[in-house]
Amino acid sequence: MIEESFIVREPLLDPKQRVIGFQFSWQQPDQNAEASTESLSALLEFVAVQLHDDDKGFLLGDSLLFLEAVPELLHAEGLKLLPAKNTVLILHKKYFADPDTLAAVTELRQLGYGICLRGAEVTTLERAYFAQITHLEVKLNASNFASQAKVYATLKQSTVRMVARNVLAWPDFDACSALGLDSFVGKLHLTPRPSTAPKTLNTSQTTILQLMEMVRKNADIQQLEAVVKRDATLAYKLLRYINSAGFGLRSEVQSLKHAVQMLGYSPLYRWLTLLLATASTSGYSPVLLETAIVRGRLAEILGQSKMSKSEAENLFVAGMFSLLDRLLGIPMEEVLSSIQLPEVVTEALISRGGTYGPFLALAEACELNSMLVGSLAESLKITPPDLNAAHMAALVWAKNVASVA
Incomplete structure (x- = not known):
């Protein structure tokens, strides 16, 4: 079976x-x-x-x-x-x-x-x-x-x-x-709850988007630290995520500079994506957040044997961003206009096309009783046992990370 x-x-x-x-x-x-x-x-x-x-x-x-x-x-x-x-x-x-x-x-x-x-x-x-x-x-x-x-x-x-x-x-x-x-x-x-209240990005979310753009451009670490110092809570939460069991570090990261030295810029970007999803002041759905983390991690695991490490990390970002509009309560167009993402990530988000699109679509299909799973997995040459094992692994990883949210 x-x-x-x-x-x-x-x-x-x-x-x-x-x-x-x-x-x-x-x-x-x-x-x-x-x-x-x-x-x-x-x-x-x-x-x-x-x-x-x-x-x-x-x-x-x-x-x-x-x-x-x-x-x-x-x-x-x-x-x-x-x-x-x-x-x-x-x-x-x-x-x-x-x-x-x-x-x-x-x-x-x-x-x-x-x-x-x-x-x-x-x-x-x-x-x-x-x-x-x-x-x-x-x-x-x-x-x-x-x-x-x-x-x-x-x-x-x-x-x-x-x-x-x-x-x-x-x-x-x-x-x-x-x-x-x-x-x-x-x-x-x-399915987002109906709401008539206007939704806009708050100060913390704006700061995180600024940090994401700086990380994307490999800004100097001192510049990053200067931005982080504006919001001590953000710095605390970011270090909690990085030190979570989900990352599997052997030693505890003490500062943003330490994080960049140990991990580099690319992994830091993904944690900022996660931080952005939880920075809402109007509250968010815990189940939606956990679903976004599972989706991102599952897409990443599925891509690890098919592409480079940095490309697979981009799949995590694509998975998180695919639900960011619902988590933040703003249209996807506004989310995408707030930050410049790699073109392949944007293509995946808008049309599920390009290199990343099929991986994102497969991760989504696993959340439902969708008959598309088989054809999507076959097109990516992913067997049912491998997909099922990745699904369980993503769920475990997300549970560890969500526990510190």
């Missing part, structure tokens, strides 16, 4: 739009089709290996990992590689009628694994189930919000977390948040 299929991730958001988990699945034309035991087993084994390190343990920190399961997988070897407190198996209600399955569920719960119940009607669910599950899938019905609120208010008194599915619009997400539900949002987080 792993030799021919592509992984899709869907973020789980808490009411504050923070990413608290992911569900992984194989890409397929019909999302409602029932996956085979073989495919579910292959997914569990692959994810478990990719997200486990013998020294570091689970590589996604405190994130929850949701995986669809069938009774045959409740004793899978791959589960032993995943920490119980971070792992939630999604199991349909129909399986709970079998005594052997129920015994396996009880054993997993005693070990600390989570169980998410699917296919249950909340209003008629027997209370006995609540001792066997940690999460309960629910479907929001906006036309019947008042009665749902009463039911969910009762459930809040239990330890079971409610998880909303198919949340397709921001008003629906807000309704779920008001009820205290966590939500799987599909591609909703890529």
Whole structure:
């Protein structure tokens, strides 16, 4: 299965739009089709290996990992590689009628694994189930919000977390948040919230853009430091990013001069791009920021074996800039007019063309159940196993970096 299929991730958001988990699945034309035991087993084994390190343990920190399961997988070897407190198996209600399955569920719960119940009607669910599950899938019905609120208010008194599915619009997400539900949002987080407030670059963002232009021109380090000194907070945040686990430095960077001496100008540029995305004074969506980091890093990893190091770093910048308009709340035309990017990066952003465009398009397609992934990967001569491994690596890297945002 792993030799021919592509992984899709869907973020789980808490009411504050923070990413608290992911569900992984194989890409397929019909999302409602029932996956085979073989495919579910292959997914569990692959994810478990990719997200486990013998020294570091689970590589996604405190994130929850949701995986669809069938009774045959409740004793899978791959589960032993995943920490119980971070792992939630999604199991349909129909399986709970079998005594052997129920015994396996009880054993997993005693070990600390989570169980998410699917296919249950909340209003008629027997209370006995609540001792066997940690999460309960629910479907929001906006036309019947008042009665749902009463039911969910009762459930809040239990330890079971409610998880909303198919949340397709921001008003629906807000309704779920008001009820205290966590939500799987599909591609909703890529859709900007409607706003009538005028958006402009603030002082910090203007300073960062100035620094990016200076770095692009290899300005003298003393000139860079003079600009950074205008905003002590920016300097502090920049050094935090550079020293984050995501960069893998052996010694701590103490100053901007030290950073340039150790890394050079090109890596510094990418961290300024990241800093620009988080410098909004009007607030930004944590899930959108994390998505931008994953997109940039995935595009970079995919390009590392195809081009030079500096070109691959440009792919990271292209990935970040592809969501910068939504992160900053301003049109892409204004973003691009604020700074001079390499022509190949601009071409990728505007038309997904040129050298970088296909890599950026592939990274984007991995965020959705897009049937374009296969053709894009084939055109770049990237195999499914390599793409899936890069996807997991980018997710781990982004989690480390986002944690210092």
